[in-house]
Amino acid sequence: MEPATIHRLASLLPPERLLSRPEQLAAYESDGLTAFRTRPLAVAIPETSDEVINLVRFCHDERLPFVARGSGTSLSGGSLPVPGGIVIGLNRLNRILRLDPALRIAVVEPGVVNTQVSLAAAPHGLHYSPDPSSQSICTIGGNVAFNSGGAHCLKYGMTSNHVLGLRAVLATGEVVVWGGPSRENAGPDWCGLFTGNEGLFGIALEITLQLLPRPERFHTVLAGYSSLEQAGDAVSEIIASGLLPGAIEIMDALALEAAKASVHAEYPPGCEAVLIVELEGPREVVDVDSARLGEILAGSGAVGIHQARSASERLAIWKGRKNAFSAVGRLSPDFIVQDGVVPRRRLGEALRRVGEMSRQAGLRCANVFHAGDGNLHPLILFDGRIPGALERAEALAGQILRMCIEMGGSITGEHGVGIEKRDFLPEMFNANEIDCLLRLRAAFDPLGIANPGKMFPSAEAPALKQHGLHPLEKAGLLSRE
Amino acid sequence: MKAPIAPASVTELIEVVRSCPRLLAFGTGTKPRMSAVGVTRVSMSRLRGIVEYEPSEFTFTAMAGTPMREVCHTLAGRGQYLPFDPLLVDAGATLGGTVAAGLSGPGRLRFGGLRDFILGVQFVDGMGRALRMGGKVVKNAAGFDLPKFFVGSLGRFGVLVELTFKVFPAPHSTLTLKLAASNVEAGARILVEAASARWEVEALDIVPGNCDVFVRLAGPTEPLQEMAKDIFTRWPGEKLSGVEAEVIWSELREFRWAYADGPLIKVALTPPVLPALYQALQPHKEVRIQVSGGGNMAFASLRDTEQAEAFSNSLRDLCLSAVALRGVGPLWYGAHASSKIAQAVKHALDPDNRFPGLDE
Numbered sequence: 001m002e003p004a005t006i007h008r009l010a011s012l013l014p015p016e017r018l019l020s021r022p023e024q025l026a027a028y029e030s031d032g033l034t035a036f037r038t039r040p041l042a043v044a045i046p047e048t049s050d051e052v053i054n055l056v057r058f059c060h061d062e063r064l065p066f067v068a069r070g071s072g073t074s075l076s077g078g079s080l081p082v083p084g085g086i087v088i089g090l091n092r093l094n095r096i097l098r099l100d101p102a103l104r105i106a107v108v109e110p111g112v113v114n115t116q117v118s119l120a121a122a123p124h125g126l127h128y129s130p131d132p133s134s135q136s137i138c139t140i141g142g143n144v145a146f147n148s149g150g151a152h153c154l155k156y157g158m159t160s161n162h163v164l165g166l167r168a169v170l171a172t173g174e175v176v177v178w179g180g181p182s183r184e185n186a187g188p189d190w191c192g193l194f195t196g197n198e199g200l201f202g203i204a205l206e207i208t209l210q211l212l213p214r215p216e217r218f219h220t221v222l223a224g225y226s227s228l229e230q231a232g233d234a235v236s237e238i239i240a241s242g243l244l245p246g247a248i249e250i251m252d253a254l255a256l257e258a259a260k261a262s263v264h265a266e267y268p269p270g271c272e273a274v275l276i277v278e279l280e281g282p283r284e285v286v287d288v289d290s291a292r293l294g295e296i297l298a299g300s301g302a303v304g305i306h307q308a309r310s311a312s313e314r315l316a317i318w319k320g321r322k323n324a325f326s327a328v329g330r331l332s333p334d335f336i337v338q339d340g341v342v343p344r345r346r347l348g349e350a351l352r353r354v355g356e357m358s359r360q361a362g363l364r365c366a367n368v369f370h371a372g373d374g375n376l377h378p379l380i381l382f383d384g385r386i387p388g389a390l391e392r393a394e395a396l397a398g399q400i401l402r403m404c405i406e407m408g409g410s411i412t413g414e415h416g417v418g419i420e421k422r423d424f425l426p427e428m429f430n431a432n433e434i435d436c437l438l439r440l441r442a443a444f445d446p447l448g449i450a451n452p453g454k455m456f457p458s459a460e461a462p463a464l465k466q467h468g469l470h471p472l473e474k475a476g477l478l479s480r481e
Numbered sequence: 482m483k484a485p486i487a488p489a490s491v492t493e494l495i496e497v498v499r500s501c502p503r504l505l506a507f508g509t510g511t512k513p514r515m516s517a518v519g520v521t522r523v524s525m526s527r528l529r530g531i532v533e534y535e536p537s538e539f540t541f542t543a544m545a546g547t548p549m550r551e552v553c554h555t556l557a558g559r560g561q562y563l564p565f566d567p568l569l570v571d572a573g574a575t576l577g578g579t580v581a582a583g584l585s586g587p588g589r590l591r592f593g594g595l596r597d598f599i600l601g602v603q604f605v606d607g608m609g610r611a612l613r614m615g616g617k618v619v620k621n622a623a624g625f626d627l628p629k630f631f632v633g634s635l636g637r638f639g640v641l642v643e644l645t646f647k648v649f650p651a652p653h654s655t656l657t658l659k660l661a662a663s664n665v666e667a668g669a670r671i672l673v674e675a676a677s678a679r680w681e682v683e684a685l686d687i688v689p690g691n692c693d694v695f696v697r698l699a700g701p702t703e704p705l706q707e708m709a710k711d712i713f714t715r716w717p718g719e720k721l722s723g724v725e726a727e728v729i730w731s732e733l734r735e736f737r738w739a740y741a742d743g744p745l746i747k748v749a750l751t752p753p754v755l756p757a758l759y760q761a762l763q764p765h766k767e768v769r770i771q772v773s774g775g776g777n778m779a780f781a782s783l784r785d786t787e788q789a790e791a792f793s794n795s796l797r798d799l800c801l802s803a804v805a806l807r808g809v810g811p812l813w814y815g816a817h818a819s820s821k822i823a824q825a826v827k828h829a830l831d832p833d834n835r836f837p838g839l840d841e
Contacts, residue, residue, distance in 0.1 A: 102673045103751050125677060147622045154619075160626060161597045174821050183589065183777040184749040185633065186804040186813070187839065189596050192629025193826075196622055216679040239537055242560055242650040282679050284704030341618045345537045373620040374538075410621035417623055428623055432610045436830070440625055443825035455624075 005062060009042065009086070012054050017045040028069065028087050032134070033077035033420055035336065035390060040067070040081035047092045049109070049167075049205040055088055056203060057173040065449045068203045070111060070139030073132075075337050076418025078146055078198055082452055088203065090141050096120050097206060103181045104211045105164060110141025110204050114148075117209060126211040129156040132414070133322040144204050147196030149414030151247045151321065152278075154372035156212065158414060160195035165208030168194060170201060171445030181208060198416050199451035201444035215246070215280035219290040220308040222317050223297050224271030228252055228367070231273040232348040234300040235371045238277060239344065241296055243289055248372030249276040252351075254331070255324045255366040255379070262327030265320030268304025275302075275371070276321055278314075324368045325379060332364070332381035334390070336397050339415040340404030344374040353403055354378050361396040375413035376404070402427065417455045426457060487524040491603075491611055491642055497523055498640060498835060499609035505837055506640040508546060508575030512582045512806040514744070515635050518837045523640065525577055531555055532643060539619055540600065542645040545577025552576055562651040563598060565589040566684070571735050577641040582806065583633025584747065586734050587684035587697065590676065590775035592649065595632055601645035602628040606638075607831025617645045630826075633804075637839050638830045652699035655683065657726035658709055660694045660718035665759040668692035671716060672752040672776040680708045687772035688729065689738045689782075695721075695729060733771055739782035740769070744789055744808030748815070750801050752776030761795035768792065786810040813840075 010018055019025060020042040029037045046052045059066045065085030072079050081087050093109035096116065100106075101124035106117050114135040117128040131150035132138055138148070144166075149158045156162075165179035178190035185191075194201055225231040231250050238248065251259065253272045259265040267274050277297075279289050297305055308314035328335055342350040351367060354376070358365035364381040378400055382393040401411045401424050411417065411424045426434055438456065442448075452458070485507070488494040498504065503520035516522065525546035534541040536559040543552055549570045556562050566586025567579055580602075585594035592598075601615030604627075615621060615628035631641060660675075662668035668687050671694045675685055684697035696712065698705045709720060721729065732738055739745050750758065755776060762768050769782040781803075783792060789810040796803055796815025803814035819840070827838060 101677065102753060104677060147626070149620060149622070155592070157593065157597055158620070158622070160629065161593055170822055172821070176820055176822055177818075180749075181751050182749040183594065184585070184747075184774060185583075186747065186749050186802040186815075187583075188634040188638070189583070189629045189632045192596055192626050192632065195629075196626050213677050213679065213681065215681075236537065239539070242653075244650055281681055281700075282704065282708060284707045285681075285700045288701040288704055341616075341620050343535070343538050343618055345535065370620070374618055375620050409618050410616045410623050412622045413618075413620040414622050421623075425623065429613070433612045433614065433624075436606060436610070436612050436614070436627075437624055439829040440627075440826065443829040444822065 005064065006042065008062070009044070009058065012058060013044055013046065013051065017047070019043040019045070028072070028081060028089070031072040031077060031079040032075045033080065033418065036077050036080050036419060038081045038083055040087045041084060043087045043089055045089045045092060049093065052088065052090070052093070052203055052205060053169045053173070053175060056169045056171065059086070059449050060171065060173045060447065063447055063449060065452050067451050068141065068145065068199050070142035071113070071137045073134040073138040074142065074146060074418060075339065075415040076146070076412065076420040078416050078418040078451070078454060079142070080419050090139065090203070100181070101126060105181050106209045106211055108140050108207050108209060110139060110144070110207065112140050114138050114140060114143060121211050122214070125214050127214045128209055129162055129212050130159045133325065140207055140209070141204055144195050144207055145197060145199045146416040147414070149370070149375070151249055151370060153370065153414070154248060155244055155246050160192055162210045163191050163195050163207060164210050166191050166194055166204055167206040168202050168204045171447065171450035179208065183210065196416070197444070198418060198455050200441050200455060202450060217281065217283045217286040218314055219279040219286050219293070220314045220317055221277050221293065221297065222267070222306045223275045223277070223300070223302040224268030224304040225273045225275065225301065226271060226303055228273040228351050229348050230301050231275045232351070232371065234275055234297065234302070235347070236345065237296050237300060238293065241292060243279070243293060245277050245372065246280040247276065247278040248370070249321055250274065250367070250369055250371040251321065251324055252367040254364060255328065255368045258327035258331050258366065259320040259324045261330055263319050263323050265316065268306065271303050276317060321368070328366050328379050328381065332383065334382050334384040336380045336393050338376065338378045338380070338397050338400050339412045340376050340401050340409060341413040342374050342376060342404050342407045342409040346407050347371060347374060350376060350403065350407060354400055357396055357399050361392055363393055363396055365396070370413070373413065374409065398424070419454055422455055423457050425455065485522040485524040487527050489527040491528070494528065494605055494640060494642065495609050495611060498605050502835065503837065504835060506577070506636050508578030509573040511569040511572045511574045512578060512584070514805040514807045514812060515582055518841050520837055525575065528642060536561060539648050540617060540645060541648060542617060542643060543576050544643050545575065545641040547576045549574045549576055549579055556648055557651065560651050561648045563646065564592040564649050565594050565598060566734060568734050569736070571731070576644055580632055580641055580644055581634060581636045585774065587686045587730065587773050589777070590685055591681065591683040591699070594774070596629050598647045599628045599632060599644065600647055602631055602641060603643040604631065604639040604641050607833055607835045611642065615645065619647050635839065637836050638827060639836070654700070654702040654705060655726070656698045656705040656709055657721040657729065658696045658698070658712060658718050659721060660696060660716045662692040662694055665692050665756050668694050668772070669752040669755040669776060672772070676775045680712065685775040686733055688733065689769040689771050697726070697730070733773065736780065736782070738769060738771065739780070740784050742808065743783040743785050744810045745806045746781045746783070746792070746803045746814055747806060748779045748781060748796060748801055748803040750777065750779055754799055754801065757799055758795070761799065765791060783808065
């Protein structure tokens with residue numbers, strides 16, 4: 001950075017909250033997409049909304065690119081720094097400003113960690129529904145920017161279905177306030193448009209989240225199958241029955257192997273796939289629904305069915321599921337997580353083709369996915385130390401994404417496009433549609449300074465590549481999903 | 482008035498957009514105030530029909546001019562529904578009009594409003610381009626979420642052509658209870674407490690005239706009876722028969738309680754505001770109010786436009802914003818802020834201002 005720019009930037013923050021030495025910047029070079037690495041010119045660590053606003057206005061005046069960052073768990077490289085730009089680290093804006101049990105809302109700053117919201121709401125019998133696997137570390141600001149999902153989206157949707165209000169600073173420096181504590185509004189849905197902007201519109205400063213009553217009862221069942229297809233067929237049966245589970249998840253053999261080794265999860269012997277179904281609701285309703293679910297599973301050819309008998313058994317089932325991805329890291333030095341969506345009825349076909357494609361590519365691929373909403377998560381295992389392995393893995397990932405588009409699905413269900421899938425956006429949208437998205441981006445950010453190089457194909461210099469687990473993943477603090 | 486243009490295909494619609502300097506699409510005019518602007522009116526009535534319906538996917542795609550009645554009927558045939566209780570279905574509301582108006586009914590309490598079920602949209606922008614945004618699968622995070630933005634946008638940013646929605650399996654049965662509340666404070670307390678309680682109720686509305694709360698439970702038949710007993714230990718009330726319940730909910734969905742000619746206004750609010758709102762309306766006893774969606778919205782019916790200004794001022798004092806569905810008078814009521822970004826987004830989607838602005 002030009003010394004003069006640094007000097008001017010230094011007037012906005014005390015020196016200990018403006019990092020520019022290489023050893024300070026190293027931790028910010030990458031995020032949950034560990035294959036990419038870029039060193040930012042500086043990292044600014046604001047502690048208040050006003051400081052964030054001043055930083056963004058500074059960037060606007062100086063035409064300086066910025067990337068907002070929470071805990072850096074993006075799996076699409078959404079918080080990868082931009083060459084020549086700064087990172088605005090939001091972790092210190094971590095206050096829950098208001099928690100109103102009567103309105104069932106929480107107003108939070110962007111650096112609040114996802115699980116903290118539910119923890120704060122728990123004494124009131126409430127919870128925050130979206131539950132990405134990284135929820136113990138990822139922040140609400142990042143969840144809003146990428147419209148994060150999780151295992152429980154089938155019934156209650158993704159982040160955007162829970163954002164009622166926003167105060168945000170746009171890349172132009174304009175501060176906007178949209179929505180509020182009501183679940184309804186008058187006029188266009190600005191919160192809906194902002195959520196999932198991937199950091200290209202600006203930075204959320206205060207987020208009003210909807211809280212839901214914590215379900216009185218959970219009924220969590222794990223069923224083992226001798227083939228993935230059987231597990232998939234069981235999902236179709238459940239959907240056709242009219243039940244509406246909170247979550248329907250599948251793990252394949254390789255993912256099970258990893259989970260067993262990592263968190264010592266136990267699965268029915270001899271099974272090649274595991275289905276997790278969770279019903280939730282008032283006890284009277286869950287009692288009736290669980291009986292129906294039991295009948296369906298009993299006739300589904302399962303080799304073993306295990307029902308969680310206690311809250312701790314339920315947590316154990318979910319622990320195996322949510323840690324599956326980092327567990328796979330034990331089987332392989334590197335992996336890429338994909339996030340494509342296919343129509344639910346074509347899940348079986350999609351998994352078969354993923355299997356064929358990975359065999360042809362000579363790469364192992366584990367599958368852990370949100371079966372209820374057709375959201376695949378193939379994990380492509382490779383060893384980045386072998387020349388050409390990363391490229392082969394990326395080629396396979398590309399084949400899988402194209403298959404999702406061809407089947408009428410999406411390149412991303414919940415991880416966002418980021419830098420990882422930006423070249424695939426034009427395969428989902430035609431030239432006019434891309435133009436429309438770019439025009440919208442320009443409306444919010446005419447200078448193109450907010451997280452440039454993400455979402456859209458870009459001529460900008462590619463990021464450096466690295467391999468290995470994310471340091472937080474190695475420490476067991478971060479899970480990918 | 483000149484008969485509106487009614488394109489019969491997307492190609493014809495594109496031609497219309499490109500050849501009209503100023504236009505606004507409408508469906509069947511069940512929310513006439515929202516499209517009452519002095520520009521060329523384009524009827525979407527011929528762009529109708531369900532394009533795709535995959536019950537196993539929980540999704541359907543239909544043209545904007547499709548009557549909501551047809552959508553609901555088709556879904557019901559396969560045991561599915563739109564949980565947000567579309568409004569004015571019997572009156573002939575269309576799918577596109579419902580999206581553009583941003584209207585959800587009492588059932589929005591349980592699983593969310595229309596915004597939470599829209600997945601994808603095809604629309605014609607101000608440059609006459611047919612564009613698809615969002616997707617046709619229940620989960621998708623690619624691109625900016627324009628489908629949500631169009632909810633409540635009143636057709637001012639583009640003409641909606643085709644919409645994709647998520648649907649849910651319909652509950653086996655419903656049970657409606659009427660809980661007695663002597664005043665609005667008591668009614669508002671029931672709204673707050675019942676919405677947070679274990680029963681996961683589907684709807685909580687206060688009908689015009691008194692402050693009694695109507696609760697709708699949905700699910701398997703037997704458990705609903707059990708939960709009703711439990712609810713009655715908390716508040717006194719009575720069960721409604723199936724017929725009585727259908728009359729009540731249908732009256733609410735169709736606004737049969739409202740003045741036929743006066744302004745009908747949707748107000749976004751929260752239950753704790755209700756006492757202050759009712760207080761502010763004391764001098765205007767002829768204003769009728771339905772509180773809906775667990776107290777997240779109210780529909781107010783004014784006898785005539787003379788009351789509009791006072792009503793709008795009351796809302797502004799309470800920092801509430803509102804939009805009119807029908808009647809002569811203002812489109813926007815209460816607090817109403819404009820922003821630079823709103824103009825910039827308008828310019829991005831409609832650079833030549835072919836569609837009227839939100840303030841026209």
